[in-house]
Amino acid sequence: MNTSLDCIPCLLRQALEAARQVSKDPALHEQVVREVLQWAGEMDLNQSPPAVAQRFHRRLREITGIEDPYLEAKTQQNRIALELLPSLRNTIQSSVSPLMTAARIAIAGNMIDMGVNGNVTEADMYQAVQNALSEPFYGEGELFCQAAAKARSILYLADNAGEIAFDRLLIEQLMPERVKLVVRGAPVINDATLVDAKAVGLDTLVEVMDNGSDAPGTLLDDCSQEFRHRFTKADLIIAKGQGNFESLSDQARGLFFLFKVKCPMVANHIMQPVGTQVLAYSNFGTDNGPLALPPFRPLSA
Amino acid sequence: MNTSLDCIPCLLRQALEAARQVSKDPALHEQVVREVLQWAGEMDLNQSPPAVAQRFHRRLREITGIEDPYLEAKTQQNRIALELLPSLRNTIQSSVSPLMTAARIAIAGNMIDMGVNGNVTEADMYQAVQNALSEPFYGEGELFCQAAAKARSILYLADNAGEIAFDRLLIEQLMPERVKLVVRGAPVINDATLVDAKAVGLDTLVEVMDNGSDAPGTLLDDCSQEFRHRFTKADLIIAKGQGNFESLSDQARGLFFLFKVKCPMVANHIMQPVGTQVLAYSNFGTDNGPLALPPFRPLSA
Numbered sequence: 001m002n003t004s005l006d007c008i009p010c011l012l013r014q015a016l017e018a019a020r021q022v023s024k025d026p027a028l029h030e031q032v033v034r035e036v037l038q039w040a041g042e043m044d045l046n047q048s049p050p051a052v053a054q055r056f057h058r059r060l061r062e063i064t065g066i067e068d069p070y071l072e073a074k075t076q077q078n079r080i081a082l083e084l085l086p087s088l089r090n091t092i093q094s095s096v097s098p099l100m101t102a103a104r105i106a107i108a109g110n111m112i113d114m115g116v117n118g119n120v121t122e123a124d125m126y127q128a129v130q131n132a133l134s135e136p137f138y139g140e141g142e143l144f145c146q147a148a149a150k151a152r153s154i155l156y157l158a159d160n161a162g163e164i165a166f167d168r169l170l171i172e173q174l175m176p177e178r179v180k181l182v183v184r185g186a187p188v189i190n191d192a193t194l195v196d197a198k199a200v201g202l203d204t205l206v207e208v209m210d211n212g213s214d215a216p217g218t219l220l221d222d223c224s225q226e227f228r229h230r231f232t233k234a235d236l237i238i239a240k241g242q243g244n245f246e247s248l249s250d251q252a253r254g255l256f257f258l259f260k261v262k263c264p265m266v267a268n269h270i271m272q273p274v275g276t277q278v279l280a281y282s283n284f285g286t287d288n289g290p291l292a293l294p295p296f297r298p299l300s301a
Numbered sequence: 302m303n304t305s306l307d308c309i310p311c312l313l314r315q316a317l318e319a320a321r322q323v324s325k326d327p328a329l330h331e332q333v334v335r336e337v338l339q340w341a342g343e344m345d346l347n348q349s350p351p352a353v354a355q356r357f358h359r360r361l362r363e364i365t366g367i368e369d370p371y372l373e374a375k376t377q378q379n380r381i382a383l384e385l386l387p388s389l390r391n392t393i394q395s396s397v398s399p400l401m402t403a404a405r406i407a408i409a410g411n412m413i414d415m416g417v418n419g420n421v422t423e424a425d426m427y428q429a430v431q432n433a434l435s436e437p438f439y440g441e442g443e444l445f446c447q448a449a450a451k452a453r454s455i456l457y458l459a460d461n462a463g464e465i466a467f468d469r470l471l472i473e474q475l476m477p478e479r480v481k482l483v484v485r486g487a488p489v490i491n492d493a494t495l496v497d498a499k500a501v502g503l504d505t506l507v508e509v510m511d512n513g514s515d516a517p518g519t520l521l522d523d524c525s526q527e528f529r530h531r532f533t534k535a536d537l538i539i540a541k542g543q544g545n546f547e548s549l550s551d552q553a554r555g556l557f558f559l560f561k562v563k564c565p566m567v568a569n570h571i572m573q574p575v576g577t578q579v580l581a582y583s584n585f586g587t588d589n590g591p592l593a594l595p596p597f598r599p600l601s602a
Contacts, residue, residue, distance in 0.1 A: 005334050009310040016306055033306050034342050041338035045331070069455055 022069035050217025068187035077162025108132030109166030139279035151236035159241025186214035217247035315597035323370035369488035378463025409433030410467030438579035460542025487515035518544035521583025
């Protein structure tokens with residue numbers, strides 16, 4: 001998915017919010033905004049939004065000298081999410097379809113996104129889960145259950161801290177011995193890294209690797225060779241979050257995208273309104289991939 | 302009121318909307334956005350937002366070669382608003398305080414603002430009036446009535462097309478022989494010019510002048526000498542809309558601002574939420590002006 005002209009005001013707003021998150025100095029905020037304006041004027045719109053965001057957040061870390069500006073926020077998000085796990089696990093175990101209930105909760109966790117909403121509270125998180133369990137969602141639930149039943153190897157691309165605790169609940173339902181969890185290679189926004197996987201105990205449940213990249217998405221060319229190999233070979237790939245969708249939705253191989261629609265551009269792309277909970281299968285290429293599933297079927301919710 | 306860093310993403314969004322309003326050519330949209338990004342990177346934040354918008358809209362007219370990109374929209378807005386006048390005039394005449402009812406309707410008209418919402422429908426306009434008549438508003442109604450009773454000369458600074466039809470209803474309640482109506486000196490966004498004053502029949506009711514400037518607000522330094530003279534001498538000034546507020550709120554002389562709060566920065570400035578209908582008296586200077594009214598009193602709604 002390319003960066004739209006409409007993404008630019010939004011990236012600029014994110015830049016300002018991020019600058020305010022890491023510093024109270026108005027001169028620094030202005031410096032950041034002016035720098036972003038300068039290079040946004042020359043930016044290549046054929047990149048995906050996560051590629052643009054990667055560049056900006058690298059520069060933000062350079063200007064501030066802070067390696068992980070969102071560390072405190074991530075720690076808090078993991079803590080809040082972990083507290084909700086015992087009761088959510090009960091909800092899953094007592095539901096008619098534990099796998100689908102866990103998938104819905106994992107999608108709900110995707111509202112914890114500092115790129116979109118800088119200030120997620122415990123009440124927001126609780127409310128998101130309640131909504132996720134009652135609201136309709138858009139996608140390929142049945143196909144997902146079939147694919148999960150067949151797959152021998154599952155690559156699970158995590159998105160954000162906090163959210164990754166909810167991912168744990170879904171991974172528990174997927175027979176963890178088949179699952180390899182992938183996190184970002186370095187801190188960017190509140191995206192999950194190895195630290196967060198450990199914080200929510202996923203390192204003792206599944207094999208965890210990082211993708212070698214500091215983009216808030218999955219830019220294959222920027223990822224490690226090992227990751228790209230796994231990406232090609234996995235029977236089933238579960239990609240969490242808008243960033244992974246924006247960067248991988250044009251891939252030829254089949255992927256399941258689990259996310260909450262948070263911006264009008266993504267909403268246009270999947271033809272569903274902002275706020276929709278999505279479990280979509282995408283396979284835009286001619287090669288249908290290891291599972292040979294049908295192409296993108298947006299309407300069979 | 303200076304331009305905030307938060308205004309920049311919003312100005313950029315407006316730039317894109319304006320470009321799409323005047324042309325269907327994606328290459329032109331991109332050119333406009335890139336140019337705005339370039340000069341926004343170097344812009345002087347000590348200017349008011351209307352000064353920034355003035356520069357952008359001049360450039361937009363240059364790039365497109367269209368002198369009045371919003372002509373069609375303005376014509377339609379005047380027409381829709383005019384159709385509502387007879388029944389609104391009845392509402393005013395049968396109300397307990399015709400002056401205040403007319404003021405509320407004039408404030409409601411301020412929602413017709415292409416800089417904020419590019420697509421105002423008849424239903425929006427009707428709804429805005431209904432809301433204006435039932436919702437509380439913030440400000441100095443009593444002071445306004447007193448000032449209107451005392452004033453020998455009233456300068457009425459119009460804001461947008463469409464809205465100017467509703468201004469007519471307020472002017473009818475102000476003894477029009479005292480009123481001089483001021484419109485913009487040249488087309489900018491959907492701001493009212495002499496053409497719009499004529500379209501709603503105000504040219505036959507009051508003396509109409511233009512301020513000599515193409516800013517979507519009132520930048521005194523950019524206005525004609527005649528306008529500045531009138532601005533100094535008038536007993537009472539009524540300034541409609543956010544643009545006039547943003548550009549005149551720091552003036553020493555007393556002004557009544559009538560507008561609907563449409564952005565978080567203005568909301569911060571007057572300490573009232575977005576959506577508030579405002580009839581505020583402002584007199585920030587030491588010279589209390591011809592009416593010698595008390596300073597800004599935001600809480601006596």
